[in-house]
Amino acid sequence: MYSQGETFYYDIDDEEYELQVVENITIRDKEYIIAEDFDGVLRVFYYDEDEDEIILLDEDDSADVIDYWESEYLGGDDIGDYEDDEYYDREDEEYQDKYDDEDFVEEEEGFYR
Numbered sequence: 235m236y237s238q239g240e241t242f243y244y245d246i247d248d249e250e251y252e253l254q255v256v257e258n259i260t261i262r263d264k265e266y267i268i269a270e271d272f273d274g275v276l277r278v279f280y281y282d283e284d285e286d287e288i289i290l291l292d293e294d295d296s297a298d299v300i301d302y303w304e305s306e307y308l309g310g311d312d313i314g315d316y317e318d319d320e321y322y323d324r325e326d327e328e329y330q331d332k333y334d335d336e337d338f339v340e341e342e343e344g345f346y347r
Contacts, residue, residue, distance in 0.1 A: 235281050235288075236267055244269075246277070246290060253277060259303055266291075266299050276300055 236242050236255045243250055253269035256276065260266070265281040267288060278296035279288040291299065 235265065236269075242269070244277075244279075244288070244290065251277075257303060257307065259299070259307070261299065261302060268300065268303055 235258065238255050238258060240255045241252060242255070243252055245251075251271050253271055255267055256270050257268045258265065259268065265283070267279040267281060269277050269279065271277065276296070278291045278299045280291055281288050
């Protein structure tokens with residue numbers, strides 16, 4: 235199976251497409267690959283472990299997988315918002331004086347006194 239960010243080639247309607255993996259997701263114990271071509275079109279593939287091959291899904295099934303992916307993976311709360319985290323505000327206040335640039339001497343190539 236391809237990893238996120240990896241590029242692979244796949245023939246669709248007798249035309250070879252270069253696709254980049256956007257996400258690997260599992261839905262009901264089935265593994266899917268969401269890939270994007272250079273035009274920004276998302277394609278969804280089912281990964282068949284038994285045959286070790288990927289199969290392009292039709293538009294309806296692809297839309298269902300993409301909707302699930304967008305709601306579960308992209309639509310969630312932003313839990314990593316650094317600026318709204320009180321812990322970092324507290325740390326900034328505690329160490330602000332410790333790393334003040336007043337004692338920085340440029341003549342000595344970035345050394346502190």
